[in-house]
Amino acid sequence: MTITLNVNGKNVQVDVQPNETLLDVLRNKLYITGPKEGCGNGECGACTILYNGKVVNSCLVLALEADGAEILTIEGLTKDGRLHPIQEAFIEENAFQCGFCTPGFVISTKALLDRNPNPSNEDIIEALAGNLCRCTGYQTILKAVKRAAEKLGVEK
Amino acid sequence: MREKYVGKPIPRVDAYEKVTGTAVYVTDMFFPRMLYGAVLRSPHPHAKIKKIDVSKAKALEGVAAVVTSKECPYRQGIYLVDRPIFATDRVRYVGEPVAAVAAESMEIAMKALELIEVEYEPLPAVFDPLEAMKGEVLIHPDLASYERLPIYNIEPEKNVFHHHKTRKGDVEKGFKEADYIIEGEYSLPQIYHAPLEPHGAIAFYDFNGNLTVWSSAQSPYTLRNLIAHAFKMSRHKVRVIAPYVGGGFGGKAGINMEGIVIALAMQVPGRHVKLIYSREEDIMATVVRQGMYAKVKAGVKKDGTLVAWEETMVFDGGAYAEYGTNVVRAAGYTTPGPYYVPNIKVDSYGVYTNHLVGGAFRGFGHGELHWAVERHMDKIAKTLGMDPLELRLKNVLRPGHTNAMGQKMHEHTGNVEACLKKAADLIGYGEKPEQPKDRVKRRGRGIAALVKAPAMPTNAASSVVIKFNEDASVTLQVSIQEIGQGFNTAITQMAADALHISPDKIKVVFPIDTDANPYEWQTVASRALWTVGNALYRAAEDALSQIKNIASQVLGVAPYNLEVEDDRVYIKYDPEVYIPLKDIVMGYTYPDGHAIGGPVIGRGSFVPERLTNLDPETGQGNAAAEWTFGAEAAEVEVDMETGEVKILKLVGVFDAGRVVNPMIAAGQIIGGMVQGMGPALFEQITYTDDGKPISISFTDYKIPTIADMPDEMIADFVETPEATSPFGVRGIAEHPMISVPPAIASAIYDAVGVDINDLPVTPEKILKALKEKHS
Numbered sequence: 041m042t043i044t045l046n047v048n049g050k051n052v053q054v055d056v057q058p059n060e061t062l063l064d065v066l067r068n069k070l071y072i073t074g075p076k077e078g079c080g081n082g083e084c085g086a087c088t089i090l091y092n093g094k095v096v097n098s099c100l101v102l103a104l105e106a107d108g109a110e111i112l113t114i115e116g117l118t119k120d121g122r123l124h125p126i127q128e129a130f131i132e133e134n135a136f137q138c139g140f141c142t143p144g145f146v147i148s149t150k151a152l153l154d155r156n157p158n159p160s161n162e163d164i165i166e167a168l169a170g171n172l173c174r175c176t177g178y179q180t181i182l183k184a185v186k187r188a189a190e191k192l193g194v195e196k
Numbered sequence: 197m198r199e200k201y202v203g204k205p206i207p208r209v210d211a212y213e214k215v216t217g218t219a220v221y222v223t224d225m226f227f228p229r230m231l232y233g234a235v236l237r238s239p240h241p242h243a244k245i246k247k248i249d250v251s252k253a254k255a256l257e258g259v260a261a262v263v264t265s266k267e268c269p270y271r272q273g274i275y276l277v278d279r280p281i282f283a284t285d286r287v288r289y290v291g292e293p294v295a296a297v298a299a300e301s302m303e304i305a306m307k308a309l310e311l312i313e314v315e316y317e318p319l320p321a322v323f324d325p326l327e328a329m330k331g332e333v334l335i336h337p338d339l340a341s342y343e344r345l346p347i348y349n350i351e352p353e354k355n356v357f358h359h360h361k362t363r364k365g366d367v368e369k370g371f372k373e374a375d376y377i378i379e380g381e382y383s384l385p386q387i388y389h390a391p392l393e394p395h396g397a398i399a400f401y402d403f404n405g406n407l408t409v410w411s412s413a414q415s416p417y418t419l420r421n422l423i424a425h426a427f428k429m430s431r432h433k434v435r436v437i438a439p440y441v442g443g444g445f446g447g448k449a450g451i452n453m454e455g456i457v458i459a460l461a462m463q464v465p466g467r468h469v470k471l472i473y474s475r476e477e478d479i480m481a482t483v484v485r486q487g488m489y490a491k492v493k494a495g496v497k498k499d500g501t502l503v504a505w506e507e508t509m510v511f512d513g514g515a516y517a518e519y520g521t522n523v524v525r526a527a528g529y530t531t532p533g534p535y536y537v538p539n540i541k542v543d544s545y546g547v548y549t550n551h552l553v554g555g556a557f558r559g560f561g562h563g564e565l566h567w568a569v570e571r572h573m574d575k576i577a578k579t580l581g582m583d584p585l586e587l588r589l590k591n592v593l594r595p596g597h598t599n600a601m602g603q604k605m606h607e608h609t610g611n612v613e614a615c616l617k618k619a620a621d622l623i624g625y626g627e628k629p630e631q632p633k634d635r636v637k638r639r640g641r642g643i644a645a646l647v648k649a650p651a652m653p654t655n656a657a658s659s660v661v662i663k664f665n666e667d668a669s670v671t672l673q674v675s676i677q678e679i680g681q682g683f684n685t686a687i688t689q690m691a692a693d694a695l696h697i698s699p700d701k702i703k704v705v706f707p708i709d710t711d712a713n714p715y716e717w718q719t720v721a722s723r724a725l726w727t728v729g730n731a732l733y734r735a736a737e738d739a740l741s742q743i744k745n746i747a748s749q750v751l752g753v754a755p756y757n758l759e760v761e762d763d764r765v766y767i768k769y770d771p772e773v774y775i776p777l778k779d780i781v782m783g784y785t786y787p788d789g790h791a792i793g794g795p796v797i798g799r800g801s802f803v804p805e806r807l808t809n810l811d812p813e814t815g816q817g818n819a820a821a822e823w824t825f826g827a828e829a830a831e832v833e834v835d836m837e838t839g840e841v842k843i844l845k846l847v848g849v850f851d852a853g854r855v856v857n858p859m860i861a862a863g864q865i866i867g868g869m870v871q872g873m874g875p876a877l878f879e880q881i882t883y884t885d886d887g888k889p890i891s892i893s894f895t896d897y898k899i900p901t902i903a904d905m906p907d908e909m910i911a912d913f914v915e916t917p918e919a920t921s922p923f924g925v926r927g928i929a930e931h932p933m934i935s936v937p938p939a940i941a942s943a944i945y946d947a948v949g950v951d952i953n954d955l956p957v958t959p960e961k962i963l964k965a966l967k968e969k970h971s
């Protein structure tokens with residue numbers, strides 16, 4: 041079956057199998073490798089993408105169902121080679137170590153700040169509770185989200 | 197060392213790649229005509245393999261290769277060669293590889309696995325290491341015949357793969373001098389590393405018999421060595437390329453699952469085979485941390501002075517020894533941790549069971565040993581009616597003391613007393629925490645100390661090559677892996693100071709490629725900045741002396757009258773006279789065209805100085821190169837109705853010698869402390885009664901999430917420069933995980949007056965203890 045996706049602003053057509061996940065199609069067929077597979081089971085958030093503006097675990101979405109969907113992955117965040125303020129904030133706060141969880145955290149942060157530009161600690165914790173990180177201990181991630189909110193606030 | 201960049205919180209050199217999702221991990225690599233691998237695993241914890249029939253799988257369209265122990269009859273192991281790549285005559289744990297398939301797609305590979313027929317005859321299994329030591333079930337009947345490093349002491353009839361002995365002073369005499377003899381038992385279960393990136397590797401075997409392996413590997417060179425050893429190949433025929441590692445924590449050290457994909461690739465020369473483990477496979481079939489049971493007997497004077505320490509540690513090593521041999525040894529030679537005791541007798545046993553395979557995990561035996569030691573220190577304090585911190589301060593290792601292996605402590609060895617005092621200050625030790633209005637919830641504070649040296653062979657070597665480019669920029673070649681710890685950034689800062697040039701003129705060569713980068717033993721043991729720092733210092737001296745030698749000929753002054761700074765080499769006593777560095781580093785060309793010198797390449801090698809093996813009967817000797825001390829403290833709130841524990845605050849203070857990058861170092865401490873919270877409160881590999889692992893997903897094996905984060909976490913340092921490092925550095929990366937569990941347990945006692953001695957400290961255990969206390 042052929043489906044059409046809009047990935048990071050570009051339309052693509054791709055052949056998919058009935059049991060293939062959106063994550064598999066992105067990674068193995070479109071070579072969009074920013075979203076990672078940490079569990080394949082909706083438990084870790086490494087595969088987080090924006091799907092029609094909503095935050096989802098792409099390992100839980102069947103590719104067939106995604107026909108026509110608009111998708112944003114970490115690759116779509118940089119514009120003209122420039123980092124997104126969320127990405128800058130992650131660097132400034134040292135909010136990653138091995139980096140495997142980072143694409144998921146950055147996208148979850150984007151989803152949060154899109155709907156709530158001024159989140160409290162509790163809001164951040166709630167929004168990121170589905171993203172696992174084994175390296176950082178989360179402290180710097182929390183700070184990075186706050187810093188990103190400030191940056192985006194100033195930009196507006 | 198003149199410091200300009202060391203000590204500064206400069207941003208990570210891998211930052212852009214990692215926040216843009218462009219950092220490449222093995223799983224992100226694709227090759228033309230690549231095949232996909234999948235593995236058939238044992239459903240039994242212990243069974244004989246009667247028959248394997250792969251004919252149907254082989255016949256399936258799209259299957260390129262099927263491999264079993266018939267095609268790949270090799271064993272692997274870092275210190276003891278006991279682990280077959282594919283189970284041969286028997287399986288020893290649930291999840292052990294029995295056969296593997298390479299196919300045109302993952303789907304076909306999975307289908308092929310279903311077509312493989314294996315006939316098993318179940319054998320009696322043993323899961324408790326104390327039970328296993330009785331030897332009624334032998335897991336490795338041929339243990340005595342396995343190849344091993346002679347420093348490891350096997351006891352084949354007891355399933356023991358290493359028995360480590362420490363005998364210092366006279367423990368019986370010590371007990372006679374003691375006013376109190378205090379005994380205790382402590383335990384902890386197997387736990388899982390849970391790196392967010394599961395293990396993965398790609399192998400390619402060409403028609404010249406050259407093998408290339410891309411692996412998520414902490415130890416590219418040791419991996420190469422162990423592959424070549426297992427497959428009986430010459431080292432130069434094996435090439436390991438290691439891109440970014442998505443978290444290792446010890447689990448990706450040495451050799452792991454690479455042998456499987458190599459065996460497949462050897463069947464299909466000219467084609468890449470990729471094998472990425474699922475989360476379930478990663479938990480079941482890589483390595484976990486050993487479980488441990490400890491029995492302690494301490495002799496103490498009335499004033500709290502420790503005079504004797506006797507301890508038996510029994511490690512649940514699982515089905516194969518892996519790094520367990522050295523885990524058991526390190527725990528054996530470090531106990532009783534950061535305290536001075538004149539008379540010590542320790543027996544540390546690594547025991548085979550039919551559990552998942554135990555391996556290296558951040559802290560390597562020290563999380564285990566400190567759980568017992570620090571819990572027991574609290575028990576001693578309670579018995580004596582002494583404050584636990586006071587008891588610790590009374591007994592810490594100080595200059596002039598000897599540790600368990602008889603090494604003398606010096607001023608420059610590090611300062612555990614300062615760490616304890618700082619941690620106590622930061623947690624508010626001694627003041628009563630403000631109690632919540634809700635009488636059901638009580639708060640308390642606790643503190644624990646720790647010490648760890650790199651657990652490594654006496655000759656664990658490092659090397660560095662510094663290549664100057666035409667414009668006087670530098671490429672730095674080293675084979676320590678960037679596993680998230682920030683090595684590439686820190687070594688850039690150190691190289692900038694060693695070479696007197698700016699860090700943005702330096703690139704660390706990455707990914708690591710054993711065909712190009714120089715030798716490095718492994719990225720383990722918190723030793724990288726220390727060991728590579730030494731090699732780097734020598735390489736920089738070598739490069740600088742080449743530069744000065746060329747410049748001395750041109751300028752007509754002695755090399756020692758020259759100095760290198762940023763982009764020039766100048767005369768010290770007349771700094772305006774200089775030559776641009778770029779005119780020197782490829783050799784100097786005079787105006788008439790004749791040239792001298794040549795490209796500047798600095799070379800530095802290092803092996804630890806003056807280390808020795810330990811005496812097999814007494815464990816005395818010089819096996820540790822440098823020691824890092826630390827102290828950790830916790831404030832908790834316990835709900836006496838539910839038994840639930842909330843960690844309110846964690847503090848970690850470490851004597852780092854010299855902090856190279858305070859931002860990255862603090863990240864290691866905060867991350868390590870949170871990684872210690874999991875095993876303290878809930879992490880544990882669980883099994884069914886018949887030995888099948890249950891906790892094989894993130895639903896059943898929970899790790900801390902952002903919602904578990906304490907309200908406050910503080911990382912701090914003491915800096916007693918390390919004399920064996922030209923930069924004064926020592927390791928801190930593993931240490932933050934080590935004493936979090938005992939600090940939390942101590943805080944729980946402070947809050948509600950119950951002592952839990954078996955990890956994890958679950959609500960059920962707290963409720964049970966509270967009930968016993970009140971009845």
Ligand code: FES
Nearest residue numbers: 078080082085099
């Ligand atoms: S890979 Fe999708 S949630 Fe883990």
Ligand code: FES
Nearest residue numbers: 137138173174175
């Ligand atoms: S940075 Fe390694 S898992 Fe988050």
